[in-house]
Amino acid sequence: MSTATIQTGHANHDAHEHQEPSFVRKYIFSTDHKMISKQFLITGIIMGCLGMFMSVLFRLQLAWPDQSFGFMETILGTWAKDGKLDPNFYMALVTIHGTIMVFYVLTAGLSGTFSNLLIPLQVGARDMASPFMNMLSYWFFFISSVTLLSSFFIETGPASSGWTVYPPLSALPKAMPGSGLGTTLWLLAIVFFIVSSLLGGINYISTILNMRTKGMSMNRMPLTLWAFFFTAILGVLSFPVLLGGALFLIFDRSFGTSFYLSDIYLQGIGALTNVGGSPILYQHLFWFLGHPEVYIILLPALGITSEVIATNARKPIFGYTAMVISLMAIAFLSFIVWGHHMFITGMNPFLGTVFMYVTLIIAVPSAVKTFNYIATLWKGNIRFTPAMLFAIGLVSFFISGGLTGIYLGNSALDINLHDTYFVVAHFHLVMGSAAIFGMMSGIYHWFPRMFGKMMNNTLGYFHFWFTFIAAYMVFFPMHFMGLAGVPRRYYQFTLIPEFGVWMDVNVLITVSAIIGALAQILFLYNFFYSIFKGKKAVQNPWESNTLEWTAPVKHLHGNWPGAIPTVYRGAYEYSRPDREEDFYPQHIPGNDNEHVDDHGYILPTPVRKEIPVAEKPATVFFTSFSRLFSFKRA
Amino acid sequence: MANSIQIPNNQKQVPVINPALFTVWLLIVASIMLFAAFCSAYIVHQTDGQLNNNWKEFALPLEFWLSGGIVILTSVFIEWAFQAAKKDNINILPALFTITMILALAFCLSQWFGIQEMISKGLFFRNENSDEISSSFVYVFVGVHVVHIFFGICLLFAGIFKSAKLKIHKKNLLFITICKTYWHFLGILWLYLLLFLYFAK
Amino acid sequence: MLAVGAFMLFAAFIAFNKVYDIASPSTVVQSAAWFGVGDDKFEPVKVQTTEQTLSSNINWSIAIFVLLVVLVIANVFDISGLAARLSGKENLSGNNVNKYIMIIFLILGFIGVYWEFSHHGKYTLLRNSSSEHGVEYDSMFNVTLILTMIVFVITQALLFWFSFKYAKSPNRKAVYHAHNNKLEVFWTLIPAIVLTFLVLKGHQTWRAITYNADKSKSQNIEIFAYQFGWKARYAGADKILGAADYKYISGANPLGIAVKSEVEKLKLELDTAIMNDRKALKDLNSSLSQLRIQLELYKGLADRTNVVITDKEIARIVSGEVKDELEESIRRKSKQLERMKAIEDNKTVFATMFNNAADDDVISTEIHLIENRPVTFIFRSRDIIHSAFLPYFRVQMNVVPGMMTQFTFTPTKSTTKIRSEKNDNTFDYYLYCNKICGTSHYNMKIKVIIESESAYNTWMQSQKTAFGKEAAPMAVPVSLPSDTTQMRLDSLPVNKLQRLTSR
Known part of the structure; x- marks a missing residue:
């Protein structure tokens, strides 16, 4: 019962002897989860802008390889002599763009922001299990960001062996300039990042399991919480493995061991002494993290989408249990499929078969999630807030990008698609764009909760449609480039006559990318303007059910001034036929006659028959499938 | 006030484990994953090396087995301290913490001698001959484990102060439970690593 | 809002301009100037293909498409927003506009997909295999393509159609429909069955390519x-x-083939290199003082490049970097020699390696x-x-x-x-x-x-x-x-x- 006593203590503290903390304690070394989430978000947005700017730089190079851009020389100096990007720096941009987007924006910026904001508020807790660890988590992340960016200011430039930093390229400082000090900084940044993620993830799990308020059983938790929960578990189990892999790489680089090195002759140096290592081992260790990492990125976005779609379609999320089970299945499967990144490393073909089997199984829970989202929209009363638009966009990207995963997960098809633009298109749609859209959806949805202000809707609409269309125009044509065998991470294609036909496609992609990047200015303007000058938000602007909307908007350590609300039902009771309003918040005591079924839903058995079914042809069509399995009626 | 909340009968009470202790358990899980990665890397290299005839088997220095004994002793003392605290026998706690810490330092010392022994046998961390990759692993195991020990010593150090201020007693067992859990984990981890290195051949 | 519209118009105009430029090299100069670049360095890369003119037209149409979309959004918003403000009702104008864009996007999106397949699809390598197993590969690919495209069309259509169909209307309440186990079982089983088929066929193809390759012939x-x-x-x-x-890799033997004469030459080379390194190590101090004298000389010159280079070299020696490098090089080369000698000493291995097969x-x-x-x-x-x-x-x-x-x-x-x-x-x-x-x-x-x-x-x-x-x-x-x-x-x-x- 120690939690209960701690909570009471907090309540007393806040009610009676509350005093304004100093500026530093409040805004910088804050232990309040809401402030930490804002810190994560702002850092994430800054890193995101940098990552996006880098992508524009190398897209310009790909579209107009022989043209010189004066502004590049102004910004980059010797890295772009005569306004033309240096090949080494191109690699560095590609590498740091990937690292920033995968780790700093979509892991820390997305999961860090919303786990921190929503976990205590939605489970009904005063703060995280360990607010101090939470603060450390942010500051390790901050140090990590600074370390990574500092590598732009050294002579040899940042790490440039791809975001996966495969050895031996990354292990041999003489193999390319970026593999010198730049890679050391990269590895250091990643070690800090892993510490940050572990501290955060451990906290999230601990809070969700131990600090739920009265009545908040696991099966009443919003799907956001389930998603954050599985994300944190994935992080805690997989990041240490990357730490192990990174440590081996650091030892190889700086202490002369040979865990990854064997039989190497370097031009200008001669035969190296290292024998007995295996470069493939690094890939195993990396992808054992790397594949769960994909879901560490995607699951929070899916969780946010579930919440946003249900709230704005004014309908219960379709198949809550199925959603939780599919999240669980995806999380579990993600640990045993890492080999599909390595089909053509010369591994045993039998292993290739095994990894193909388990990889393609992931498509099943993913399909269930997609169908459930679509079924949630069916017969809803959809309100197109910008958050809802981004959530729909996520589902669209999830479908488009997920389907191409079926090609790449197939070991046979992977032979010709591996490391081509097809892969680039696939993961940018399914985990890049989809996760960014999840993040945007979350920002628009919970902005009133974070800052007490509303964002401008119309600007949000413009932001969405431009980003959405631009993203499709960037990534859809890339599939065809990949199918024509165009390899990724090529500095330019002019030296290969066969790829000349793709020059204008490269231009199209770059132009779309620039439009997409410009559209983000709308968002930045909207975001920062609304923080200060936005319309004041009401308590529950989206008429949502979950607990976070019951806490006062005012920044308050401990979240609720009085008692923490008690939870009486699941999070998705929208448009209940027995209620006047179309929502039924979790904390409002309900009548005693309701029957709660095994997953927190009130069974509307007598009501369901009143639902007008079998009116429209579409309805007849859909229900006919379910009747296929109902033998009694036949 | 939180304690005045009416709990309806049909609402389930959420089970409470102490979040701090639970956090330590999660840290232990993360640490286990790290060593699992090292061990699988060891096995992969061993299989590879034996095929290519460049994997050297060698007997672990005696000092490592000695440190295994010491680590068991630390666990005994910390458990003793825990039982004493449970019985509110708090006068002896500072002494027990101090003994555990001295033993922990002795553990580090024996690791140091073990490493010296390996160096004297020509088994280096730095790879110069193909066979030394097996010894590199021992250094990694020992090094990363000692980093864990370092955090444990910090805990014990805090424990000495806390117990001297009589802050650890029957009704405040959280800190000593964390200490105990972590030290038992470290002990078991080291014994596991010893057995792993001994039997994985 | 007009300002925003104008801004996006400007962006689209630039995009339009860029695309247009690539299509006709004569205006390239303008676009280069827009990026603030001297025009004299630019030479347009022209790879001659039969599709050149066609694909340039395509880019035109894309640019026009972007322009149209911007115009539509900008206009509709301003009008409907105004109307809603006048009538004083709950403002659903944003909702309605988005609802129609959803359906427009669906239709244009499908047209775009079709266009991509018809125009860029022909550059892909499908149906164009130059190897025996490539035929099987292509059939596997086509089966996957057909199945996934069916799913793609159905799910995307439903997603955007539902978004359009069930957009908010003030006098309607959403249907309370939390789950339907049969339906969920249905759409779990169907993907499972389809994927089982794909896995089995994929396994067959993979086996044909990797397992069954007859390496003896x-x-x-x-x-x-x-x-x-x-x-x-x-x-x-x-x-x-x-x-x-x-x-065995050396300048003359880039692949490191086991040829006795080359290996002997390499051994000599390594010996000399080690000797040179040792000598350089011994002479480090004298070369340092020499460099310092040179630096003084260079300082008198107008050209600063030599000063910078010499400064760097001196710093490298002073910090001990050069010494470390030389020692490392000696160690590496001695080890290489040692290992080469170990092979020579092992009679069986030596005889098998140097059996003149490489000659x-x-x-x-x-x-x-x-x-x-x-x-x-x-x-x-x-x-x-x-x-x-x-x-x-x-x-x-x-x-x-x-x-x-x-x-x-x-x-x-x-x-x-x-x-x-x-x-x-x-x-x-x-x-x-x-x-x-x-x-x-x-x-x-x-x-x-x-x-x-x-x-x-x-x-x-x-x-x-x-x-x-x-x-x-x-x-x-x-x-x-x-x-x-x-x-x-x-x-x-x-x-x-x-x-x-x-x-």
Whole structure:
């Protein structure tokens, strides 16, 4: 019962002897989860802008390889002599763009922001299990960001062996300039990042399991919480493995061991002494993290989408249990499929078969999630807030990008698609764009909760449609480039006559990318303007059910001034036929006659028959499938 | 006030484990994953090396087995301290913490001698001959484990102060439970690593 | 809002402008100027293809499409927002506009997808396999393509159609419908069944490509990768690829083939290099003072470049970096010599490695293969991981240092045949590097020529052996199944050697 006593203590503290903390304690070394989430978000947005700017730089190079851009020389100096990007720096941009987007924006910026904001508020807790660890988590992340960016200011430039930093390229400082000090900084940044993620993830799990308020059983938790929960578990189990892999790489680089090195002759140096290592081992260790990492990125976005779609379609999320089970299945499967990144490393073909089997199984829970989202929209009363638009966009990207995963997960098809633009298109749609859209959806949805202000809707609409269309125009044509065998991470294609036909496609992609990047200015303007000058938000602007909307908007350590609300039902009771309003918040005591079924839903058995079914042809069509399995009626 | 909340009968009470202790358990899980990665890397290299005839088997220095004994002793003392605290026998706690810490330092010392022994046998961390990759692993195991020990010593150090201020007693067992859990984990981890290195051949 | 619209219009206009520029080189200068660049350096890259004009028009239409979308959104919003404000009702105008954009996007999106398939689809390699297993690969691909496109169309259509259909209306309440187990079971089972089918077919294809390749009948060719290029090694008249090791690599022997005379030369080279290093180490102090004198001299000159260089060199010596480098170099070279000596001392290994099989090997900067004859590529890397990628043959395999990888396939379409098929007399197959490997990764390729047996023999006769005595090998009969490979022999791998030779 120690939690209960701690909570009471907090309540007393806040009610009676509350005093304004100093500026530093409040805004910088804050232990309040809401402030930490804002810190994560702002850092994430800054890193995101940098990552996006880098992508524009190398897209310009790909579209107009022989043209010189004066502004590049102004910004980059010797890295772009005569306004033309240096090949080494191109690699560095590609590498740091990937690292920033995968780790700093979509892991820390997305999961860090919303786990921190929503976990205590939605489970009904005063703060995280360990607010101090939470603060450390942010500051390790901050140090990590600074370390990574500092590598732009050294002579040899940042790490440039791809975001996966495969050895031996990354292990041999003489193999390319970026593999010198730049890679050391990269590895250091990643070690800090892993510490940050572990501290955060451990906290999230601990809070969700131990600090739920009265009545908040696991099966009443919003799907956001389930998603954050599985994300944190994935992080805690997989990041240490990357730490192990990174440590081996650091030892190889700086202490002369040979865990990854064997039989190497370097031009200008001669035969190296290292024998007995295996470069493939690094890939195993990396992808054992790397594949769960994909879901560490995607699951929070899916969780946010579930919440946003249900709230704005004014309908219960379709198949809550199925959603939780599919999240669980995806999380579990993600640990045993890492080999599909390595089909053509010369591994045993039998292993290739095994990894193909388990990889393609992931498509099943993913399909269930997609169908459930679509079924949630069916017969809803959809309100197109910008958050809802981004959530729909996520589902669209999830479908488009997920389907191409079926090609790449197939070991046979992977032979010709591996490391081509097809892969680039696939993961940018399914985990890049989809996760960014999840993040945007979350920002628009919970902005009133974070800052007490509303964002401008119309600007949000413009932001969405431009980003959405631009993203499709960037990534859809890339599939065809990949199918024509165009390899990724090529500095330019002019030296290969066969790829000349793709020059204008490269231009199209770059132009779309620039439009997409410009559209983000709308968002930045909207975001920062609304923080200060936005319309004041009401308590529950989206008429949502979950607990976070019951806490006062005012920044308050401990979240609720009085008692923490008690939870009486699941999070998705929208448009209940027995209620006047179309929502039924979790904390409002309900009548005693309701029957709660095994997953927190009130069974509307007598009501369901009143639902007008079998009116429209579409309805007849859909229900006919379910009747296929109902033998009694036949 | 939180304690005045009416709990309806049909609402389930959420089970409470102490979040701090639970956090330590999660840290232990993360640490286990790290060593699992090292061990699988060891096995992969061993299989590879034996095929290519460049994997050297060698007997672990005696000092490592000695440190295994010491680590068991630390666990005994910390458990003793825990039982004493449970019985509110708090006068002896500072002494027990101090003994555990001295033993922990002795553990580090024996690791140091073990490493010296390996160096004297020509088994280096730095790879110069193909066979030394097996010894590199021992250094990694020992090094990363000692980093864990370092955090444990910090805990014990805090424990000495806390117990001297009589802050650890029957009704405040959280800190000593964390200490105990972590030290038992470290002990078991080291014994596991010893057995792993001994039997994985 | 008008300002926003104007801003987006401007963005679209720029985009439009850029696309237009590429289509007509005469206006290129403008776009270069927009990016603040001197125009004199720019030379438009024009790769002549038959599709050039067509695809330029396509970009036009894309730009117009963007422009139209911007206009529609900007106008509709301003009008409807105003109307809603006047009537004072709940403002659903944003909702309604989005509802219609949803359906417009759905339709235009499908048109776009169709357009992509019809215009860019033809550049892809589907239906255009140049190897035997490529046919199976393509059929696997097409089955997956058809199935996924069906799912794609249905799910995207439903997503956007529902968004349109069930957009908010003030006098309606959503249907409370939390779950339907039968429906959920249904849409769990259907994907499961489809995927089982795909997995089984995928497994079949994968097995046909990797497991069942008959390596006994194929010709072995070693593909050697280095930063940044490829070399091919043919077995020569004795049909045996000689042993090779990274320790034997030298300037004259870039592949490190086990040839006695070359190894002796390398040993001498290493000895001299070690001696030079030792001498440089001893003379470090004197060279430092010399550099300082030079620095004073350079300081008098107007040109500062020499000062900077010399400064750096002095700093490197003072910080001990040069000393470390030299010591490291001596250590490395001594170790190499030591290991070479260990091989010599082991009689069995030495005899197997230096059996003169390598003497008649042919090293080439082009890969020549015989049409319809199975071939096994054996990949070896000198420095880091590369990946050999032959898209037309559906062949890809990583090239990993310290690890032998291989790929067996049968090319079926000769270079002349594909040229006539593509109607392009300059077309050539290439093997690309497809794993990031450093500065010139984008230009690491080797030409692959598929030809008839007689053409191959003629070419082979014109080749010289690597270090052999005779000028050219005999015409090479490649069909013999006795082709043996010995490669990558470490210092004492007797058991491995036996494994290799017993094959």
